[in-house]
Amino acid sequence: MEVGEPDFPTPEPIIQAGMQALQQGHIQYTPALGIPALREAISRWYATRYHVEVPAERIAVTVGGSGALLLALGVLLSPGDEVLMSDPSYPCNRHFVRALEGRATLIPTSAQSDYQLTAAMVEEHWSPATAAVMLASPSNPTGTMISDLAMRALAATTHARGGRLIVDEIYHGLTYGCEAQTALAISDEIFVLNSFSKYFQMTGWRIGWLVVPPAYIREVEKLAQHLFISPPYLAQHAALAAFRPETLLITEARRAEFQRRRDFLLPALTQLGLAVPVTPVGAFYLYADCSRFSNDSFAFAEEVLYQAGVALTPGRDFGQHLPERHLRVTYTTSMENLREGVARLQRFLQR
Amino acid sequence: MEVGEPDFPTPEPIIQAGMQALQQGHIQYTPALGIPALREAISRWYATRYHVEVPAERIAVTVGGSGALLLALGVLLSPGDEVLMSDPSYPCNRHFVRALEGRATLIPTSAQSDYQLTAAMVEEHWSPATAAVMLASPSNPTGTMISDLAMRALAATTHARGGRLIVDEIYHGLTYGCEAQTALAISDEIFVLNSFSKYFQMTGWRIGWLVVPPAYIREVEKLAQHLFISPPYLAQHAALAAFRPETLLITEARRAEFQRRRDFLLPALTQLGLAVPVTPVGAFYLYADCSRFSNDSFAFAEEVLYQAGVALTPGRDFGQHLPERHLRVTYTTSMENLREGVARLQRFLQR
Numbered sequence: 001m002e003v004g005e006p007d008f009p010t011p012e013p014i015i016q017a018g019m020q021a022l023q024q025g026h027i028q029y030t031p032a033l034g035i036p037a038l039r040e041a042i043s044r045w046y047a048t049r050y051h052v053e054v055p056a057e058r059i060a061v062t063v064g065g066s067g068a069l070l071l072a073l074g075v076l077l078s079p080g081d082e083v084l085m086s087d088p089s090y091p092c093n094r095h096f097v098r099a100l101e102g103r104a105t106l107i108p109t110s111a112q113s114d115y116q117l118t119a120a121m122v123e124e125h126w127s128p129a130t131a132a133v134m135l136a137s138p139s140n141p142t143g144t145m146i147s148d149l150a151m152r153a154l155a156a157t158t159h160a161r162g163g164r165l166i167v168d169e170i171y172h173g174l175t176y177g178c179e180a181q182t183a184l185a186i187s188d189e190i191f192v193l194n195s196f197s198k199y200f201q202m203t204g205w206r207i208g209w210l211v212v213p214p215a216y217i218r219e220v221e222k223l224a225q226h227l228f229i230s231p232p233y234l235a236q237h238a239a240l241a242a243f244r245p246e247t248l249l250i251t252e253a254r255r256a257e258f259q260r261r262r263d264f265l266l267p268a269l270t271q272l273g274l275a276v277p278v279t280p281v282g283a284f285y286l287y288a289d290c291s292r293f294s295n296d297s298f299a300f301a302e303e304v305l306y307q308a309g310v311a312l313t314p315g316r317d318f319g320q321h322l323p324e325r326h327l328r329v330t331y332t333t334s335m336e337n338l339r340e341g342v343a344r345l346q347r348f349l350q351r
Numbered sequence: 352m353e354v355g356e357p358d359f360p361t362p363e364p365i366i367q368a369g370m371q372a373l374q375q376g377h378i379q380y381t382p383a384l385g386i387p388a389l390r391e392a393i394s395r396w397y398a399t400r401y402h403v404e405v406p407a408e409r410i411a412v413t414v415g416g417s418g419a420l421l422l423a424l425g426v427l428l429s430p431g432d433e434v435l436m437s438d439p440s441y442p443c444n445r446h447f448v449r450a451l452e453g454r455a456t457l458i459p460t461s462a463q464s465d466y467q468l469t470a471a472m473v474e475e476h477w478s479p480a481t482a483a484v485m486l487a488s489p490s491n492p493t494g495t496m497i498s499d500l501a502m503r504a505l506a507a508t509t510h511a512r513g514g515r516l517i518v519d520e521i522y523h524g525l526t527y528g529c530e531a532q533t534a535l536a537i538s539d540e541i542f543v544l545n546s547f548s549k550y551f552q553m554t555g556w557r558i559g560w561l562v563v564p565p566a567y568i569r570e571v572e573k574l575a576q577h578l579f580i581s582p583p584y585l586a587q588h589a590a591l592a593a594f595r596p597e598t599l600l601i602t603e604a605r606r607a608e609f610q611r612r613r614d615f616l617l618p619a620l621t622q623l624g625l626a627v628p629v630t631p632v633g634a635f636y637l638y639a640d641c642s643r644f645s646n647d648s649f650a651f652a653e654e655v656l657y658q659a660g661v662a663l664t665p666g667r668d669f670g671q672h673l674p675e676r677h678l679r680v681t682y683t684t685s686m687e688n689l690r691e692g693v694a695r696l697q698r699f700l701q702r
Contacts, residue, residue, distance in 0.1 A: 005379060005380055009376040009377050009378070010376065010377075010378050015373060015374075015376060015378075018373055018585075019370065019373055019374075022366060022369055022370055022373065023366075023370075025360040025361060025366055026360050026361075026555075027360070027361050027366075027553065027554070027555035027556055028356060028554050028555040029356055029554045029555055030555065063414055063557070063579070064579070064580060066578060066579055066580055067579075070578060074450055079430050079452050091577075092576075092577040092578075092580075095573075095574075095577035095578075096577065096578070099425055099451070099574065099577070099578065100450070100451070100452070101430050101451070101452040202378065203378070203379050203380045203580075204377075204378035204379040204380055204381065204581070204583065204584030204585070205378055205583060205584070205585070206414070206557075206579075206580075206581070206582070206583045206584075223446075223450065225443075226442075226443040226446035226447065226450070227417060227421060227443075227446075227447070227450065228414070228415070228417055228418075228557075229415060229417055229443075229554075229557075230555070230557070231557070232555065232556060232557045232583050232586065233555030233556070233557075234369075234555070234556070234585060235583065235585075
């Protein structure tokens with residue numbers, strides 16, 4: 001109950017498309033921004049799924065969501081530039097910023113704002129060195145989302161100050177009881193990254209994308225050419241099958257299964273005394289408060305691992321704001337395993 | 352005669368290994384440094400091919416040679432650090448350095464040193480800000496190599512000054528009439544990058560490796576985890592077949608074919624008046640002097656492209672030292688195409 005990766009294999013139609021590309025045998029470099037057919041397929045996905053027009057020319061296919069983060073931050077940051085992000089958030093974000101010699105400003109968030117940044121927080125923490133604001137909706141580790149209204153306010157505030165918004169939408173598709181709208185519906189000036197890893201269960205293929213504001217397309221292309229040469233060929237050809245109806249039947253069924261798991265795990269943890277103050281509506285994460293049992297979530301997670309045989313992720317992976325009270329719990333495993341995990345936790349906590 | 356990519360498809364045993372991995376269906380994240388089986392296979396490759404012991408723990412599997420460059424420079428550079436490299440050299444090297452806020456110091460080289468850096472040049476250009484020296488043997492765009500003796504002197508000079516050597520060996524295997532020895536035979540303290548792209552014809556798979564000095568292994572692992580999560584799963588499993596005898600039969604036959612092409616193209620260009628002062632002994636590049644025909648190789652390449660229908664790469668891609676006199680010519684195309692290309696060049700030059 002620790003790993004941030006779907007337990008489902010890649011859907012069969014994607015595997016088949018990969019097989020066909022492999023049989024043709026010429027596994028070569030592609031254009032730095034990806035094969036045109038995939039960029040166009042992603043563009044159509046925005047049209048059909050979100051009713052938002054995103055021209056293929058603005059879409060860069062990347063080496064996973066990771067590649068998209070590197071490219072977006074690579075074209076935006078100069079040394080010393082600050083990037084605002086929520087605490088807790090995806091651990092690698094602050095390290096990408098650090099690797100590019102920028103500075104990550106972690107803004108403490110709580111259940112009050114669904115563990116997300118608000119426009120008011122961005123205003124409060126803005127400095128002359130601030131260049132960008134990173135958001136994730138749904139978020140890792142909390143599974144919470146940013147409402148359209150809040151996103152509009154965040155974009156307005158950030159753009160008014162001459163900064164850039166980077167919005168991580170890699171858990172889109174994995175939302176429960178609601179659909180996520182893309183931040184691209186608000187403005188062409190937002191960097192949006194997405195991935196085939198989570199909703200399409202293509203983690204090991206290393207394939208994602210970045211939607212780029214018009215003024216940055218050429219810069220992103222040059223940087224992609226230098227840093228990556230091209231995204232993986234097979235993953236691109238396989239991903240062409242991701243948006244097909246027969247694939248979406250599979251991914252939607254799995255989405256329903258993730259929802260069943262969340263609907264089991266959330267009340268089960270709460271009953272055990274591991275409070276989850278905001279109902280997570282996306283991804284496959286719960287951010288639980290373990291302070292009833294321990295004031296050191298790292299030591300607690302270790303105890304749980306060795307004594308109960310359940311793996312949980314301590315809060316310190318995700319930031320510096322009250323990490324010792326928090327654990328991330330994932331439901332990237334079967335209902336059977338989740339039931340067993342909860343039973344073990346129960347025995348351990350009620351010793 | 353322009354592209355830096357083998358025209359041969361990936362060898363069949365590698366395709367078959369990829370197919371098997373694909374059929375198993377669980378295309379997931381791997382450890383950040385790669386699957387143990389591949390790290391061990393690479394370690395054995397050093398033992399059998401080079402008679403050098405390189406423990407698997409020091410081998411990081413990377414997203415192509417590009418990923419290896421990013422990781423090596425990422426753990427070595429602080430803002431303002433200087434990296435010495437030859438001019439001409441692989442264009443992306445200076446951009447990797449720039450992206451990480453270092454400074455590339457291009458050192459002019461000529462036929463006199465086979466277009467390679469020497470220990471004397473490193474000494475002459477060393478500054479208090481110098482952190483690393485980048486070498487490539489065989490080199491892109493010149494196809495020249497660094498002798499063992501010269502490499503030893505380069506390592507001694509660089510290490511004596513507290514700097515690090517990064518040696519690009521991605522064209523190893525593609526050497527003609529000689530075998531390349533790895534720089535790892537000289538010291539464990541050298542960063543050596545290699546790739547499955549060129550000799551194993553796996554460009555589009557995006558898979559390479561970095562051999563890391565012991566003190567940097569943990570740093571490279573952390574950076575790889577943050578920037579890439581993992582190298583592509585399928586490419587890793589397919590690459591397991593790269594070192595098998597049946598694959599090496601194919602790659603060695605293709606190496607012989609590259610040699611035949613070089614042996615045709617080198618005298619043909621020379622006869623046309625495109626001088627190649629150093630015989631290239633590796634890769635698939637010739638660095639030709641076109642000053643008999645033009646003092647602007649960019650305009651000349653454009654003319655040749657549109658009027659003769661032959662694509663050549665102007666020198667300015669590779670540096671600032673006399674780029675206007677030089678063109679890179681590749682032999683990554685069939686003998687038939689090379690003959691046709693030379694005939695077209697002849698008609699064009701003898702108008």
